[in-house]
Amino acid sequence: DGGITQSPKYLFRKEGQNVTLSCEQNLNHDAMYWYRQDPGQGLRLIYYSQIVNDFQKGDIAEGYSVSREKKESFPLTVTSAQKNPTAFYLCASSPTALNTEAFFGQGTRLTVV
Amino acid sequence: SQQGEEDPQALSIQEGENATMNCSYKTSINNLQWYRQNSGRGLVHLILIRSNEREKHSGRLRVTLDTSKKSSSLLITASRAADTASYFCATDRWYSGGGADGLTFGKGTHLIIQP
Numbered sequence: 001d002g003g004i005t006q007s008p009k010y011l012f013r014k015e016g017q018n019v020t021l022s023c024e025q026n027l028n029h030d031a032m033y034w035y036r037q038d039p040g041q042g043l044r045l046i047y048y049s050q051i052v053n054d055f056q057k058g059d060i061a062e063g064y065s066v067s068r069e070k071k072e073s074f075p076l077t078v079t080s081a082q083k084n085p086t087a088f089y090l091c092a093s094s095p096t097a098l099n100t101e102a103f104f105g106q107g108t109r110l111t112v113v
Numbered sequence: 114s115q116q117g118e119e120d121p122q123a124l125s126i127q128e129g130e131n132a133t134m135n136c137s138y139k140t141s142i143n144n145l146q147w148y149r150q151n152s153g154r155g156l157v158h159l160i161l162i163r164s165n166e167r168e169k170h171s172g173r174l175r176v177t178l179d180t181s182k183k184s185s186s187l188l189i190t191a192s193r194a195a196d197t198a199s200y201f202c203a204t205d206r207w208y209s210g211g212g213a214d215g216l217t218f219g220k221g222t223h224l225i226i227q228p
Contacts, residue, residue, distance in 0.1 A: 006155075031215070033215045033216075035218075040220070041220055042117075042201060042218040042219050042220040042221055043156075043201070043218040045206070045215055045216075045217075048215045058215070088153075090155055090156065092155075092156075092215075094215075097215060098143075098205065101146060101158040101161055102146075102156075102158065102203075102215075102216055103158070104148075104155035104156040104157070105155050106154055106155045107153070107154065107155050109153070
């Protein structure tokens with residue numbers, strides 16, 4: 001089945017540690033995105049990538065890093081520089097970055113303990 | 114920055130009734146999309162309406178778009194308990210170079226259908 005997969009579903013991290021969230025898609029989409037969602041809030045864009053080996057900062061990129069070495073994969077690293085990392089993280093992809101629907105993964109809930 | 118704002122923030126109705134949610138946005142758009150999110154899950158695309166369209170239907174969903182008022186509405190007819198979810202509107206983001214970089218979402222309307 002085609003789709004977008006995020007792992008793990010739940011993640012616990014100690015303060016001061018970096019952690020990487022996985023996002024894989026087999027939809028042959030060029031564009032991929034990472035969003036953060038806090039309780040009762042909408043989605044805020046962290047990073048996006050329109051094509052392999054290229055990515056751009058979104059609205060809240062500080063404390064996060066990404067890579068796009070393969071079309072299928074867009075991992076997000078939450079670094080120790082991120083002040084409030086506890087949140088629900090959503091990865092999405094779309095055929096292009098323009099005028100098309102986005103397909104979302106099921107999300108990763110990160111909790112800092 | 115958030116472009117769309119949904120209204121109301123929360124809505125509770127009886128099963129079988131119709132549910133209407135509104136979305137207002139600030140800048141010109143090429144299209145507007147509606148998404149649904151079940152609790153603790155990812156978002157699912159419902160419908161996309163282009164700026165030159167005024168109304169669009171998909172099953173029990175009806176979306177309208179008024180570009181002069183920069184607003185859209187989502188109507189769910191004959192609601193079911195399974196429609197309980199959060200509903201978000203989303204618009205294209207544009208950056209100064211003229212390209213698009215994804216979608217901007219509102220904070221959503223939380224819809225509860227009482228059985």
